[in-house]
Amino acid sequence: MKKPKLQLALDQNSLPEAVAVAHLAGPIVDIVEVGTILELQAGQLAIQTMRKMLPDKMIVSDTKCADAGTTVAENSSKAGADLMTVIDSATQATMQAAKKVMLGIQVELYSAWDFKRAAKWLELGIDQVIYHQSRDALLAGKSWGEQDLTTVRQLIEMGFKVSVTGGLTLKTIPLFAGLAVETFIAGRAITGNSDVRAAAQAFQDKIIEHWGTNV
Amino acid sequence: MKKPKLQLALDQNSLPEAVAVAHLAGPIVDIVEVGTILELQAGQLAIQTMRKMLPDKMIVSDTKCADAGTTVAENSSKAGADLMTVIDSATQATMQAAKKVMLGIQVELYSAWDFKRAAKWLELGIDQVIYHQSRDALLAGKSWGEQDLTTVRQLIEMGFKVSVTGGLTLKTIPLFAGLAVETFIAGRAITGNSDVRAAAQAFQDKIIEHWGTNV
Numbered sequence: 238m239k240k241p242k243l244q245l246a247l248d249q250n251s252l253p254e255a256v257a258v259a260h261l262a263g264p265i266v267d268i269v270e271v272g273t274i275l276e277l278q279a280g281q282l283a284i285q286t287m288r289k290m291l292p293d294k295m296i297v298s299d300t301k302c303a304d305a306g307t308t309v310a311e312n313s314s315k316a317g318a319d320l321m322t323v324i325d326s327a328t329q330a331t332m333q334a335a336k337k338v339m340l341g342i343q344v345e346l347y348s349a350w351d352f353k354r355a356a357k358w359l360e361l362g363i364d365q366v367i368y369h370q371s372r373d374a375l376l377a378g379k380s381w382g383e384q385d386l387t388t389v390r391q392l393i394e395m396g397f398k399v400s401v402t403g404g405l406t407l408k409t410i411p412l413f414a415g416l417a418v419e420t421f422i423a424g425r426a427i428t429g430n431s432d433v434r435a436a437a438q439a440f441q442d443k444i445i446e447h448w449g450t451n452v
Numbered sequence: 453m454k455k456p457k458l459q460l461a462l463d464q465n466s467l468p469e470a471v472a473v474a475h476l477a478g479p480i481v482d483i484v485e486v487g488t489i490l491e492l493q494a495g496q497l498a499i500q501t502m503r504k505m506l507p508d509k510m511i512v513s514d515t516k517c518a519d520a521g522t523t524v525a526e527n528s529s530k531a532g533a534d535l536m537t538v539i540d541s542a543t544q545a546t547m548q549a550a551k552k553v554m555l556g557i558q559v560e561l562y563s564a565w566d567f568k569r570a571a572k573w574l575e576l577g578i579d580q581v582i583y584h585q586s587r588d589a590l591l592a593g594k595s596w597g598e599q600d601l602t603t604v605r606q607l608i609e610m611g612f613k614v615s616v617t618g619g620l621t622l623k624t625i626p627l628f629a630g631l632a633v634e635t636f637i638a639g640r641a642i643t644g645n646s647d648v649r650a651a652a653q654a655f656q657d658k659i660i661e662h663w664g665t666n667v
Contacts, residue, residue, distance in 0.1 A: 248520070248523075250523070250527060273515075273518070273519070273520070273524075274520055274523055274524060274527070276492055276495075277491055277492065277495065277496065277515055277524065277527065278495050278496050278527060279495045279496075280491075280492065280493050280494045280495035280497070280498075281492065281493050281494075282495070283495075300488075300492055301516065301518045301519075301539070303488070303516045303539055303560065303562055304488070304562075305463070305488070305489055308463075308465070308489055309488075309489060309492065312465060312489070312492065312493060324516070324518055324539055324541060324562075325541055325564065326539060326540055326541035326562040326563045326564035327562060327563075328562065328563060330591070330592045334591075345518065347518055347519075347539075347541040347542060347543065347564070348541045348542075348543060348564060349540065349541035349562070349563060349564030376545070376549075377545045
């Protein structure tokens, strides 16, 4: 089974803080995400900075685009992003517009989707989704369970490349063993450590332990 | 019936362009919105700029927040926004978190809502919604119809302050006559004119023509 990628979510409140983290952990991960919080704070300067700083990494613009798919995708693309997120409740028209501009469109699964709706995304050529525990749901005490894993499996079987995020730790990563997860996204589980470089490496090691190194 | 407010949506790709428009049309409108496109481009600097530039206007941070309600609301509030948008597919937990930080939370109605769901927002104390024709839907040829007006009426009767947006023009504003619309949001219908000041004034005049001047 292919090794899932490790994506570093940068959700700092300022670009200097994000750069400091990316400087250390960026070289270790596979994908660097300019998270929504950071992008709303620092704008496209954040994308441009990561693009220049880490030229060999995939860069995600986490816009959670809900409308104006063409413009948002053009702006993300111009700034140097390889991937962009759209929200599940965006219309088909918005998703299609974004997809025309940018190949790598990822649908964020919040509360506005079901498998029927997801099948339509595949028809548009959008085959990447992000399954997650909302941060606020996690704060309310919810965590990963069998139902989540079943849903992730079903999405993979439909043909989606599934990114998984929300409260992932070295303890929860093994729950997904045996599943062809495309990408694990970790934010504060990495950035909340005093040694973010070692924390990122520990995630990569844990992934390799369960999925091997084939890419 | 109370005069609906006029909200100027700034969706320029750069802050200088947005400032140029706000400089002329800002004093005429009731609310200035830092649109999602602009906020993703320029970050919170856009909110801070509008706050300082137009101290007596309401400022909207159009984050379409989907997660991390506390942080996004804190950042918008610190930058000077009075109102912030959340997406319909955000969880109740996210909306509640945002509402705890910022009184003025507006739910953007895309495809992830129904009246039952909306009733729960009211229970959280969130009584502002934004009903709109998506820009991409408009580009696909859809426009305002009887069904839209019926939905807006139902939301008002439920107790929502309803903002209306998407392809509004001087010709479509009168369609809402007799409805207690809270706010009309116009973007390119104002900013796409050579004289944006006159265009904003024409919107205000059209609203006053149908709703009067009571505020």
